[in-house]
Amino acid sequence: MIEVVAAAMNPGEIAIREGAFATMWPAHFPEGQGNDFAGYIAQVGKGVGRFEVGDQVVGYLPRAAQADFVLAPVSQVVPKPHELSWEQAAAITGVGATAWAAVEAIAPHEGDTVVIAGAAGGVGSIATQLVQLRGASVVGTASAENAEFLRGLGAEPMLYGEGLFERMKARIGPPVTALIDTVGRGNVDIALALGVSPGRINTLVDGGAIQRYGVRSEAQESTTPQEWELLARMAASGAFHVPIEQVYPLEQVRQAYIDVATRHGRGKRILRMRAD
Ligand SMILES: NC(=O)c1ccc[n+]([C@@H]2O[C@H](COP(=O)([O-])OP(=O)(O)OC[C@H]3O[C@@H](n4cnc5c(N)ncnc54)[C@H](OP(=O)(O)O)[C@@H]3O)[C@@H](O)[C@H]2O)c1
Structure with a gap:
């Protein structure tokens, strides 16, 4: 009890x-x-x-x-x-574990540029940090109000909404290689159109995209108590916040x-x- x-x-x-x-x-x-x-x-x-x-x-x-x-x-x-x-x-055991599962699913490494759709949210703000701990860069989508917050987490902010695909395409920097989608709303389609392979996309919300393209959908349910314990220790040590x-x-x-x-x-x- x-x-x-x-x-x-x-x-x-x-x-x-x-x-x-x-x-x-x-x-x-x-x-x-x-x-x-x-x-x-x-x-x-x-x-x-x-x-x-x-x-x-x-x-x-x-x-x-x-x-x-x-x-x-x-x-x-x-x-x-x-x-x-x-x-x-x-x-820790909710959004922490979900962020962990999503990051593990796309296995980021040095040289990767990972888009996190909804990077300012509960899952997104932790995933943004975990991806960078693995040596990859993050482009995080958010509203204009959260752009500075995302910069503070080490991510490159990108405004969501109308024209997102065009903004992603016009962006100067290494190409996008993976996506963690916490939002839906066509983010998976945008990543595929940018050339990201389905195996490097993990969505928490887009059931249709999982069916259509075979993208991944790891979340809290696929984590273990050992991973929760590790995450709690990492957060306590300041590895992420x-x-x-x-x-x-x-x-x-x-x-x-x-x-x-x-x-x-x-x-x-x-x-x-x-x-x-
Ligand atoms: N299966 C599971 O185990 C599991 C576990 C956890 C979460 N989830 C799911 O994952 C999703 C995310 O959860 P969460 O707790 O991270 O949500 P959340 O904290 O409510 O997300 C809020 C964030 O979403 C951003 N946002 C809103 N509309 C957006 C858009 N169109 N594009 C990009 N960002 C947008 C907001 O940014 P602004 O304030 O800048 O607009 C805000 O920072 C939810 O659907 C949740 O149900 C599933």
Whole structure:
């Protein structure tokens, strides 16, 4: 049993609640919300050797994490390094793991130029950093408001929307060799038209493109607790940073979901269950 300190807000849960994934992830009301969380072990079950009461952990429990207490199998929980803030820790097993899976899928290396569509978002802002840790360059699409933010993450910002293909084509610099798509809206088609091979495209959202072109679609679901633990340690050591857009107390969960639904912002929105 874990006493949750912070849990992340995710746009996918809005889609599930509205029935967009009814065949894959049906919603049965009333039901919980929130997947990725950080907190203290409050009780341990019989035979659990790895954790003790009071240990700090991060974990993943689909549509159950936004609660004062959660019950988790030991396989869904890994240690939280003390140096990592509760807010950043709460996002490790969700957007952190998703960014990790997407980056692993395209296997960036020195000399690569990777486009990240939606680079300022929860997944995109972490993927932007992980790609550069592997020696590749990043072109990140965002609104004009987030151009400076992306430069601060080491990426070359590119305005999304009308004329994106032409802007990508006219861009001065090495050709684009891979795409991580967190947005949809034709980004996969643009990458293919720029000559990127389907095996070096990973989309989180474009189901049609996966069917049509056989592009990849690795996400949170393909990661392991060992990878969550590694990511938590990397974030704690400062290898990458989880940008936080806003922290909300539990009483403001409704406003938090309204803000997430705008699909604009910088990094993660986090729900705080208790002070510390
Ligand atoms: N299957 C999985 O395991 C999994 C896990 C996590 C996420 N996902 C999915 O991946 C997607 C991204 O998640 P997220 O948490 O990163 O989303 P998010 O944080 O809500 O993304 C918001 C960002 O998207 C940017 N954006 C909005 N419209 C855009 C456009 N047309 N082009 C480029 N950027 C645009 C915004 O930039 P501006 O503010 O500059 O407009 C903002 O920074 C979601 O659809 C989510 O459901 C799947």
